[in-house]
Amino acid sequence: MSLLEIRNLSVRFGADAPPVVDALDLTVEAGEVLAIVGESGSGKSVTMLALMGLVDAPGIVGADVLRFDGSDMLRLTPRQRRRIVGKDLAMVFQDPMTALNPSYTVGFQIEEVLRQHLGLKGRAARQRALALLERVEIPAAASRLDAYPHQLSGGMSQRVAIAMAIAGEPKLLIADEPTTALDVTIQAQIMHLLLDLQRDRGMALILITHDLAVVAETARRVCVMYAGEAVEVGHIPTLFERPAHPYSEALLAAIPEHSRGARRLATLPGIVPGRYDRPHGCLLSPRCPYVQDDCRARRPPLEAKAQSLARCFHPRNQEGLV
Template structure:
């Protein structure tokens, strides 16, 4: 599902990390269009390159990362060659990110209020009184109890859920057009998870911002997303509207993820995907999923698969399920 003028456009994005043993490719040829106001979910196991691909877009990867891309544009602005000052003006104002671990993302040496007001001072140039009023307003928006008192608290004095709300408040402080939420409910209990997700989707509906949700929880995807991008070993392997993906996955990896959902289980023991995501030195020659795929043949193991057309979910597979192969995946 491609928009003629997407807010975010990525073409052939790859990220290599320099290690003591050589280069490790964490992201491999990602193409992605995200429309203005869209809610996109990026899913996949740990090690699939979900966070790394979005950190590359934000320019937040360390010096050990080598980023290459044919195109990375945000609202027509080329992000690949932005100067430091230009990037700092853009990131945090028009593009923002909620990080996975709030306790490691917030500075333990400064109060919540100081860190929240710093973004307002840097990007909006508000005076001290306006910054204070806006900080209280933001904490109220994210459902923080007694927001004025919380401004004086340090991160260690708040619970994980409260710190996550602070991270969301900082991310939306300048009313960004694009918000990337990197596993925002990790390590939170189920009740708080639901509250955070409701908060994010509510903010998206109220402000019209574009939201990219990075997660490995297919249940969260089913409840929140409009479109789903499935990643595996750094590659995008499927891209469909959420209802279509759940009704008819075309890539065996997507089908295996869905088959592992408890509500879809037909036996007492949940099905699993054997093996692990390939690392730096065990990447297959052909399809990266072939060592774990029950339907892989010599073609899969020896030749890199093509990307199928949108009618087949843009699946990166030689034999999309239900299209060119008689085999079926039990779901």
Template sequence: MLDIQNLRVRFGAFPAVDGVDLHVDAGEVLGVVGESGSGKSVSMMGLMGLIGAPGVVTADHCHFLGHDLLTLSDRERRRVVGRDVAMVFQDALTALNPSYTVGFQIEEVLQLHLGLKGRAARERAVALLEQVEIPDAARRLQAYPHELSGGMNQRVMIAMAIACGPKLLIADEPTTALDVTIQAQIVDLLLRLQREQGMALIMITHDLALVAGLAQRVAVMYAGQVVETGPVPALFDAPQHPYTQALLAALPEHNQGARRLQALSGIVPGAHDRPAGCLLSPRCPKVQPRCHADRPALVQGVRCFFPS
């Protein structure tokens, strides 16, 4: 369904996304994990065409259902993005327009992509809010985003995303800033909708436990690159890349009885301190001389000269 090769997003001289390869099959759940600044959200926004100047997006190809998303005209892109591929953003209160009711915003999507107006759009909007388990849906259509809780707003965002029956849904850390109980409800909702509608789902998250419980495959990103990808649970049982190993070693359940969680020293390289060789080399506990000189390619799902 989705095949991305050598996706790059640059802001001036800074490569925020540096040669990402990803593929997603129909009905598959792919987890994308990595620390803040690893390029998870920017890569998906590049795919959606949401990177504005001064950002520049390139790829060898970026195919979705036979369309090359990077070569579509603006008019053709609007037929695909929002209808066949949709995105749930990280902060619903920021993503929703505070000046309009949630009903107006849902109906706007229905009118733009499906041509529904008036009563038909209103009835479909009510059905969507009921589908995402918002109580008293007809009355909630008249609410403004600030009148709803964080969990409710996130459900509204999901309703807008699934309004046109997308074949691919991208969820960008959809549980950020929600309490634990609401987080579980949102995740359960997304999985239920994914199964019922048979759509593919890309889940961007920091939560490795979440990915382990819901995804079929996982892609681990670091400094704008995919450093390891593979099926769940094989990747969690036997990680090959030192960065993946460090992420898993930092989980609380792997540090029972310890005074501090295990951590990887250093920070993700920025615009002016990117090493010539492997991007993890300044932080890697298994670094060798070749790692400082050459940059590894992604081979058999691992971007490392000395996988273990």
């Protein structure tokens, strides 16, 4: 059984509103590194927030299966969910400065996780909090326990957020664009830290990112999302070398290195469809250079192609692989 299994997940904000995540299928195995990529607004973060139970009203989450480590996440009571979220299932959010509570010290916030999920108190909690700060490579860790978030840099704040996330020794860690708000040099350090922790603890890692170079170096599989749908899911490096979906192909072509020597960078014309202007057929059809009549008439399912799962009637790069 997979550690995480998602079948036909949908998220909408209002009973009559179009879905912002639609018919999403996804699995994650124990110890696996899965990357989720796509443009801003493609539903990457909302998918993980739905799993964590953090989609508030008027948000509506539905799924045929939303199971983590054998638990049906849609049927759990709030008390049962609190035993899992923050312990076995944890998340590092995109902006470290807003992920931490400005009214409490770093030590208090880490110790609160330890009290809630591991039952540690007093000196034991304090020592464990210090060990966690040292594990995420914060210099002068003992002095940072009594610091407030505003006294930390962005990189240190993100390290504190990671320390809180791993405090309960999670089986699955979700990192939602964990380096977006950081300097380039700090980004590399944070990514190295996350992967080091993943290997040491044997936990699964879902990495939400725009950086395809990071995906190529770190992930075992990648899920490409577009307009709330998973349009391709496949293994690295096969998907990068021979993408089946035109959107995957366009994302890879947009990497600046691929346009070296050209007058202009490669782009995909048009814009992502909004909530109320979604095309009847394939959601990429208004922008796809390979569109045909059946693409405009019907929505393609996510199904096995020669090298990956892809949501396309006319997949790319199939020659010699069938």
